[in-house]
Amino acid sequence: MSEIKFGIIGSGRMAATMAVAFGKLSGAKVVAVASESAGRAEACSKHFAIPKAYNQIKDLLADSEIDAVYIANATESHAQTTIQALTAGKAVLCEKPIAISAAESEQIEAAAARSGKLCMEAMWTLFLPAYKRLFEMSEARAVGAPLHLYTDFGYPVSQQAYPRLFSPVPGSGVLLDRGVYPIALALKLFGSAKKVSGNLNVTANGVDTEAFLAISHDNGCYSQLAVSINALLQNRAVLSCVGGSISLEPPVIGAEAVAVRRILPDDKVSSFDAAGTLVSFKQRLRQLPVLRRINSLKNGLSNEYHSWGANQYLPVLNHFCELFRAQKLESEIMPLRLSTQVLQVIDQAKQL
16 A cells, blocks of 8 residues: 555644654655644644645645544644544544543544544554553453552643643643543553542632542452642552552653562461461571562562654554554544543543
8 A cells, every 4th residue: 555645733732743753654644734823834844844734624634635634733623623534534543632521522433433434542652562561461360360550640830831731721631631541541451430539639710730530440440540730740550460560660651661560479387386386497587687678679570671662652653554554444452432431531530
């Protein structure tokens, strides 16, 4: 198949970030960019050597050369633009969140089904090799049955640098900007949510800046999630299992290191006698300070490194292109139903 020709809709931070990633992608190229902000499409076109610039989204969607679009305009416009693109006969890769509510996401599901075109949310973290390894080990019960997930994502940003994030407008706030990542991970591991509880920190003008969520899943497992735009969190994920744990080491967004901790087998204990429990010589040795230190360094730990390569967005772009070439309509890793389920959790969280 010839090169897949993409159009980028939007000219902001993520559009520029993905334009760089597209430049490292084999078998696809960006041929057009559209922005309804005056002069932005032309500037983006010139900076990234994109052949065509459009000042109207509808003009890009009417371009017969374009096979697929990457949507990265304002968050509150994602759903409407995705539906427009599908209706125009374009395959769609949409920046997260694909919509700002579950109701909007369900409209996208219906539009994708009507159009017969590929549609996927660019939840890029789920496509990273380290995440793939986590999913493989969880499914294989590599350290026993998984029971619990703890994950967080947070670092402080200024209102001056990210004004829309702090503005009381649709699509703002930490849940839609950052919460989608840990929620998607939790639902991917454990399935749909049965109950959502927790707390939000909300500004005087109604914008959520921190969220602490507990999710009970239908399969009986449990997730604890934290996101913040005010504080530096641990930025890691720990999947706790019967026989140990599997961790995505910091930074969890863009993780490459996977740490596997296994519970060490207990030493045999001497049998009871008239004097009570006799502790074995081996156990007494383990209580020596120097051996406790050595054991703490070892502690059943193994580390793995799984690189995402030249650019952290290449795995999701490659996956989308593979789906397009195979004429598939949906991703098995990030199906549209999962996108809707993530937003269902966010809808519930906003009512806390």
